[in-house]
Structures are given as C-alpha cells and as structure tokens.
Amino acid sequence: MFALISGWHHRLNSQAHHGAVPFYVLVPALRKEAEMVDISVQSSDLEREQRSSTVNARLEEYWTKYSNGEVPTSTFLKAVSHLYGPSE
Template sequence: MCWHTRINSDIGKANAAFYVLVPALHREAKLVALTVRLVSGEQVIRNQCTRYKELEGRLHQLWDQYTEGDITASRLLRDFGNIYGPSTD
C-alpha cells in the first residue's frame, strides 16, 4: 500500500482538514522510522506498492530476455514503451 493511500484510509477521506492531516502525518513519520530500522537490520528489504512491484518485475523479465539474447534491443525498447505508455486507468 502506498503511503498516501494508507494516510487517506487512516483519516477516512482524501481531502482532510489540516488539523486531521497533521496527526496522520505524524503517525506516518513514526512508521518511516520503524521501516528504516527494519531495513537497516535486514528484516525487511523495502516497502513497495503492488502495482509498481508487478511493473518492476515485468521490466526485469524483459531485461533478462534481452541480456540472454532472446529479444532484440528494438523489441526491448518497444516493450518498455508499451509498459510506460499511456495509462488506461
């Protein structure tokens, strides 16, 4: 879950008043400190949104195909372009 989605769900709406947003940001700051400690201790690699995790996996898969000679450079770039192309969301 991305940090802004987590904050929005924590406070119950996307457009919160300043006095509601500040405590939510403070709680998020505490989570960041905890995450840094966990990453430093190698207990967590990193926190990543599912959508971007899948996208990065696809990019690595394409790169591996390219380095193994299974696809050409032009195919690699075309596929990258399709991944990063206009969103349909």
C-alpha cells in the first residue's frame, strides 16, 4: 500500500514540478488525478464482479453435482476449497 501511495505522490509532485505550485495549477492536476482514480476503481470493481460471477457459477455447478449424488462429500469440499482458496 505504501508503494502505491508513494508512486501517486511522486507522480503528483512531477506534475507540480516539485515545488510551490500555484493553486490554479494544482486544482486541475488534482481533479485529473481524481478522475484517473475513479476510472481505476471502476475497472477493478468490474474485474471483481466478473471473478465473483465465475466463482458463483462454478459453486452452483459443484453443488448440483453433490446434491444429485454424483460426487462424494470429499470431492465436493476439495472443489469448493479450490474455488475459495488462495490462487497460485
């Protein structure tokens, strides 16, 4: 997290030419940065939603197989643990 903030601060300082920047120059730079952050957050949210819907679809598939008796409990639990476990 510190690296992200540090990078953001460095980029903002570069745009402000590392010194006392007039207010009328600083405000547009901050506004531009805020728009970039908003776009970045929206993109991140979209990726998270796509991953979540994929996980939910797979979970439903495993649950159906388990409910129909097609797979034993141990297989079902292993499959679910792979869905929610750490990614490699």
